Amino acid sequence: MSGTSRLEDVLMLAVERRFSFTDFEPRGIPGFESDIAKVFGQSEHQTKNLLEAVDTLADDHHYCVERVEVREAKPGNKGKSYPRRFQVTVSPA
Helix, strand or coil, X not given: CCCHHHHHHHHHHHHHCCEEEEEEECCCCCCCCCCHHHHHCCCHHHHHHHHHHHHHHCXXXXXXXXXXXXXXXXXXXXXXXXXXEEEEEEEEC
């Protein structure tokens, strides 16, 4: 299943209401997964496809995809790097 196959689901929800989820950059680091699948009531296996659909939607001028970096204190060693965390909100433009 490709990301475009989830695009219709993302479009339908964005038209109905504004929605938000957490995303990380870079993606794919174990322990730092987006919660977008939970927002859509889908299996965690759909996370990548849903994120790809939102990335596609970001290029559509009919929708607003806002990514705000969430800054928080990181526990642990100073030398350990963590992915950047974002609160992503999707709404009609």
